[in-house]
Amino acid sequence: MKIVRFIHAGTQSYGVVTEGGVVDAGARLRPKFGDVTDVLTAGALGELEALTDASADFALADIRYLPPVKGANSVLAVGRNYGSAYADMGTNFPGHPSIFMRRHGSHAGHLEPLIRPKASQFFDGEAELAVIIGTGGRHIPEDTAMDHIAFYSILNDGTLTDWADHTSRNVSPGKNFDSCGAFGPWMVSRDEIADAHALTILHRINGEEIQNGSTGDMIFSIAQILAYVSTFTALEPGDVITTGSPGGIRPRREAGIYLKPGDQVEMEISGIGVLANPVQDED
Incomplete structure (x- = not known):
């Protein structure tokens, strides 16, 4: 499983990278999990794994990449x-x-x-x-x-x-x-x-x-x-x-x-x- 943080159409999110592109996990899992770190803290990687077979929301070429972990942590x-x-x-x-x-x-x-x-x-x-x-x-x-x-x-x-x-x-x-x-x-x-x-x-x-x-x-x-x-x-x-x-x-x-x-x-x-x-x- 590959996880990416990105900006798409002016909105910051995170998602699962698939052969078809990016599945927007943020759009599906917020507000329960605001970012990947929240998923990790909750021990809820299964929530992301469940999206690996979903249809991609957009192509990798259409996103602006962010560092894969949001700030605050060491x-x-x-x-x-x-x-x-x-x-x-x-x-x-x-x-x-x-x-x-x-x-x-x-x-x-x-x-x-x-x-x-x-x-x-x-x-x-x-x-x-x-x-x-x-x-x-x-x-x-x-x-x-x-x-x-x-x-x-x-x-x-x-x-x-x-x-x-x-x-x-x-x-x-x-x-x-x-x-x-x-x-x-x-x-x-x-x-x-x-x-x-x-x-x-x-x-x-x-x-x-x-x-x-x-x-x-x-x-x-x-x-x-x-x-x-x-x-x-x-x-x-x-x-x-x-x-x-x-x-x-x-x-x-x-x-x-x-x-x-x-x-x-x-x-x-x-x-x-x-x-x-x-x-x-x-x-």
């Missing part, structure tokens, strides 16, 4: 979690996951522009598998952690690298400019991904392959990440956790090559889809 990101990324840097693996936060406003939807801000020209991104929590909890054991996942998606971890390097311990300023990253195009239910650690991650800029890796290269597994995060904070339905990115981007940075207006960015994860965004300058 977006926790794991940095430098792939062996290939450490090979690029020539440093040793860490003893614990490196965690930082992203604002929901730092993410554009599928096909929406990535914004290069006036404050910096050192703009790039990294392809990441995003996990969306379905069942919350605290002190979650590793052996049951995957049961807490409802969906998977793609996140472009957009970064202003000079701002991320302002201090040695806090990358957050470089990760949170408006629409510097992207999230989408939709969420895919956990049951459709047989093995979340056997997915191919691709990153292309203007058709050129920048990253090509596997989620099997993660240093800390998804279960380990969820167990670690839930030790210091309770996870809630709708929380988003990104799981790091493979190597490949560092050579561009070292060569001084960064995103510029007119670039076309694509990030693809097998079993999920392609997240595509153009780049433009801040007004």
